[in-house]
Amino acid sequence: MAGQTEAARPIGALSGIRVLDMSRILAGPTCTQILGDLGAEIIKLEKPGAGDDTRKWGPPYIEGPDGQETTESAYYLSANRNKRSLGLDFTKPEGHAILLRLLESCDVLVENFKTGTLKRYGLDHDSLKTRFPGLVYCSITGFGQTGPYAARAGYDYIAQAMGGIMSVTGSPDGPPMKVGVGIADVTTGLYATIGIIAALRHRDATGKGQHLDIALLDTQVSWLVNEATNYLVSGVRPVRRGNEHPNIVPYKAYETLDGFIVLAVGNDAQFRRWCDLADLGHLGEDPRFSSNANRVVNRVELDRHVAIAMKLRTTANWLAVLETEGVPAGPVNGIDEVFSDPQVLARGMRIEMPYPHDASGTVALVGSPLKLSETPVSYRYAPPLAGEHSKTLLSQLAGLADDEIVDLVAKGVVSSTVP
Numbered sequence: 001m002a003g004q005t006e007a008a009r010p011i012g013a014l015s016g017i018r019v020l021d022m023s024r025i026l027a028g029p030t031c032t033q034i035l036g037d038l039g040a041e042i043i044k045l046e047k048p049g050a051g052d053d054t055r056k057w058g059p060p061y062i063e064g065p066d067g068q069e070t071t072e073s074a075y076y077l078s079a080n081r082n083k084r085s086l087g088l089d090f091t092k093p094e095g096h097a098i099l100l101r102l103l104e105s106c107d108v109l110v111e112n113f114k115t116g117t118l119k120r121y122g123l124d125h126d127s128l129k130t131r132f133p134g135l136v137y138c139s140i141t142g143f144g145q146t147g148p149y150a151a152r153a154g155y156d157y158i159a160q161a162m163g164g165i166m167s168v169t170g171s172p173d174g175p176p177m178k179v180g181v182g183i184a185d186v187t188t189g190l191y192a193t194i195g196i197i198a199a200l201r202h203r204d205a206t207g208k209g210q211h212l213d214i215a216l217l218d219t220q221v222s223w224l225v226n227e228a229t230n231y232l233v234s235g236v237r238p239v240r241r242g243n244e245h246p247n248i249v250p251y252k253a254y255e256t257l258d259g260f261i262v263l264a265v266g267n268d269a270q271f272r273r274w275c276d277l278a279d280l281g282h283l284g285e286d287p288r289f290s291s292n293a294n295r296v297v298n299r300v301e302l303d304r305h306v307a308i309a310m311k312l313r314t315t316a317n318w319l320a321v322l323e324t325e326g327v328p329a330g331p332v333n334g335i336d337e338v339f340s341d342p343q344v345l346a347r348g349m350r351i352e353m354p355y356p357h358d359a360s361g362t363v364a365l366v367g368s369p370l371k372l373s374e375t376p377v378s379y380r381y382a383p384p385l386a387g388e389h390s391k392t393l394l395s396q397l398a399g400l401a402d403d404e405i406v407d408l409v410a411k412g413v414v415s416s417t418v419p
Helices: 029-035 091-101 157-164 183-206 217-222 225-234 268-277 281-285 292-299 299-309 315-324 342-346 391-395 400-409
Strands: 020-021 041-046 062-063 067-071 085-089 109-113 134-141 210-217 253-255 260-264 329-331 350-354 361-366
Touching: 020 029, 020 091, 020 281, 029 041, 029 109, 029 134, 029 183, 067 329, 085 091, 085 391, 091 109, 091 400, 109 183, 134 281, 157 183, 157 217, 183 210, 183 217, 183 268, 253 299, 260 299, 268 281, 268 292, 268 315, 315 329
Parallel strands: 020 041, 020 109, 041 085, 109 134, 134 210
Antiparallel strands: 062 067, 253 260, 260 329, 350 361
């Protein structure tokens, strides 16, 4: 366990775990943000003068206290809370020595450099495992540490393309379509988090760390779920169906009198209840539609009836009657509507954190979906500026004196936003 006093340990399931975060962009930072929300101490290592690439991925950017736009992007803010930033150039001898000193008190290292990059600096898992036998070392790459593509750079968009999801997303007569957010990156971060927690349990039981090899392409393939298994079982290549479901009918977004609504009929009883509500009770008894299997086969004909009926009422009217009768449905919300939805707000999915670098003094972020009764998540640090905590971390964890830190800053080995 990382050396912390009881008073210094935040409340959380991972309290006492210290993570050296050498990742950037989205997959690694998503992983370490989750670990941080669960109580782990996250040290975000950033290259002096550069920092995380996503800091400049905008607009939009944070507006500073002077009213001027900063270089801190909303994209960066989305995956970097509960971290402290250390600006350190580990490619220089002094920086390399400091990194090794920091690892002496770390439980986990997360990195997303191209395969083989850290080996040049003696910072790959094989180089470190003898000196740090209990270290959980997590490598996140596009294609993994093995295989013919291992040396390639990895990006979410490429993973979505190569991993098949774009072939089943979008309109049937349209081009391949990616998901609207970096979902391959985010899901890779989730799998990395799960793997790290499992490896920590093993480490606590045996004293042995291990190497986690997590790849965007592997993860993307894994969440093809039913469409992948549909193919593996049938040999038939899945196709784009727009908003339709390959195995359930009716299950799509329908136009109403004043908007759109998602109708998600999951079983035959729900279908018969929808038929009664739509004054189409005979369809529930029609052998072409009475079972889900037959509805899937006859989806085109059924969809014609459902689409006509759904356009006869407003979205609000449909939602009211469908909820009353237990037929699953929901509105198609814009993101502005999401963050004004009473359920979303009641569940704490929008949070505000103190943030002196913004003109308002606070920053709004997306909350964690994890609700733990005994060890709830906590929000302790807003996303840091690059090198914001360099002096504190080097003093507390590496034992450096102030004049040593000043000298390292002058040499470009360390960067600090605190004079």
